[in-house]
Amino acid sequence: MKRRFAMAGTLLALVLGFGTLPAAATPSGTSPASSTTALAAPDIGITAVRAHLDELSAAAARNGGNRRSTGQGYRDSVAYVKGKLQAAGYTVTEQPCTSGCTSGAGPNLIAEWPQGDANSVYMFGAHLDGVSAGPGMNDNGSGSAALLENALTLARENPDMRNRVRFAWWTDEEQGLNGSDFYVRTLSSTERSRIKAYYNFDMVASLNGGYFVNHITSAAAAPMKAYWDSLGLQPEENTEGAGRSDDYSFERYSIPTSGYAMGASARKTSAQAAKWGGTSGSAYDPCYHRACDTLANINTTGLDRAADGIAYTLWQQAVGTGGGGTCDPAGVVGNGGFENGTAPWTGTTAVIAAHTGRTAHGGTRFAWLGGNGSTSTESVGQTVTVPADCTRASLVFWLQIETAESGSRAYDTFSVRVNGSTLATWSNVHAGGGWTQRSADLSAYAGQTVTVTFTATEDYSLQTGFLLDDVSLQSA
Structure with a gap:
């Protein structure tokens, strides 16, 4: 997650509905039961997610202890993720950031699963770069690794798809959301309109973390919140992360967004400690933007819950024939954010x-x-x-x-x-x-x-x- 700059604003999201969930909490590492019209999401193996983190840690260790977007540690990270995706059957694109990024920054990495309606795209993204101070295992190896294993699981399962799924690993987030901004900014308006929602995963393994959902009351957030609700986690709005990660690049173009986070430098309240455990009065991530953001700085339980919640959301929004059927409210209200002149108002x-x-x-x-x-x-x-x-x-x-x-x-x-x-x-x-x-x-x-x-x-x-x-x- 980047440091806070002068940014504000969120966007109400709208996406298709989601399947029903059991009232009882589901143990970590399992998926809630789906409705009869949607396929059940698979469990995402935490051992595999941790293996990806090991590789990202090794990339940092070989290259001065960090994965900054302009360094070889980042480029080695890109090469690892790209290799795993290509081996799974994805066509992967390295997108150079030719404007707005820090000089010498490495590329964005984009992979799309080639099934489902190409006019109805659900994007899942995480920034792959880190800060200069350390290897960036929670920020944001955690989101990158969870996302990668979800992409690989989708390829292995190879289910019937009703909507298209696109994965992205962003460059230069720590310097100002530059990689994701370049990506969205350079899309045509037609291509932007095809993206029905973007989901962001930044710092999903904070040691003293909480369970936060971006725009928790929005329609885009519904399946994300539903999964964590099914675990009895009582998630809260991600106020600390508002405007500070790559979802904001999509919000600025009126694309619905949500995502998971477990917190950065803000301090856990006593009420949060009572329901989630951990230490009240201490930062969610005690190693935020520090050299100690190593493999020892990973909350494995939180990472597991985030990885499974990503899978649940992906399956609900894009897999099979459930999750809303033909009820698609996207685009019904024209120019709802008033950004494109006055028409059709x-x-x-x-x-x-x-x-x-x-x-x-x-x-x-x-x-x-x-x-x-x-x-x-x-x-x-x-x-x-x-x-x-x-x-x-x-x-x-x-x-x-x-x-x-x-x-x-x-x-x-x-x-x-x-x-x-x-x-x-x-x-x-x-x-x-x-x-x-x-x-x-x-x-x-x-x-x-x-x-x-x-x-x-x-x-x-x-x-x-x-x-x-x-x-x-x-x-x-």
């Missing part, structure tokens, strides 16, 4: 902009309705078709409410309407707390083409601004 489209003085939830643009301090009504809306097979469908969005009003009376309101009928309303009473995820149930409109409208109405005095961003349709 109609109404008071002047409210859509990169407003100064406020930070968007994701990207740089959002819709700012109200905030006038006088009698006014502003709205934005668009026509959408709710897929007929989405028996559970929700319009999900992020809302920030700022007000000069006081008290518990609703003077200024924000409503969600479908074909003129109001589904949900918020007001100045709900102000505060920054960006908050909200939703409105569209299940009753499955198979219908409807007009969805967001409307802000203010009274004659004291402003209330309703900031809207990252609108999507979710099927679960």
Whole structure:
């Protein structure tokens, strides 16, 4: 994981649903039972994952004790991962980072399993480089090794695929997410639209770690959270890692993301220690960006749980005929992050902009309705078709409410309407707390083409601004 820079913003994810899980906890090293419409994910052998870590450690030891993106330790790491993938039958691409990367940085490594719908791609990635200070076994040999064994397991199992799976090992993450940024930035808009979700794995074996899921309430995170829930782990949001790893490169282009992490330099709380074990008040990874990030700095139990959770997610999202069937809400809402101009939004489209003085939830643009301090009504809306097979469908969005009003009376309101009928309303009473995820149930409109409208109405005095961003349709 890179050190924190001036980055902000997350993106609400939307992907297909996932199979049911047992209520009882499943022991580590096993996979939860899948639904009858999805194949069960295989167990990922922790011994094999540790063997990959041994090789990455040896690459660092041969080359000055590190795997920095510009050094031979990184290039040896690339050669090892590439060799294992090629032997398993993958066509592997080394992608040189020709702009934005540190001078002399090695390549990204990309491998795609050549089955499933090429227009529906699920990406799984981890950064392969480390810092100069040490061999980088947790950061990020752990994510790289878990990902590699998942790719090899997929090749061995060779199941029927409904969606395409693409694996990536990124260069130059520690210097600013440069490898992944180059990859996403140089894709065409058509290629980006084919990526339905990106999953990131950075530091998944922290010795004093916790169990964190990126964007834990999003649809993309659903299978990841479900697996760890099935182990009784009670995972939490990865707040420490927000904007600090390669998932952020995808978020910036409105691609849904999630992933696992076990923590870096932040300190474990007493409540977390009570439910996960470990030492409260101490860093999740006591060797973060230090020479002691060696093989001795690996939490094998956490690594095992992460590797199996990756497999569960991959199988649910891409393997067989389950995990959502033909209910695919991706792309139903056009320009949901407002990053691509105003179309197909109609109404008071002047409210859509990169407003100064406020930070968007994701990207740089959002819709700012109200905030006038006088009698006014502003709205934005668009026509959408709710897929007929989405028996559970929700319009999900992020809302920030700022007000000069006081008290518990609703003077200024924000409503969600479908074909003129109001589904949900918020007001100045709900102000505060920054960006908050909200939703409105569209299940009753499955198979219908409807007009969805967001409307802000203010009274004659004291402003209330309703900031809207990252609108999507979710099927679960």
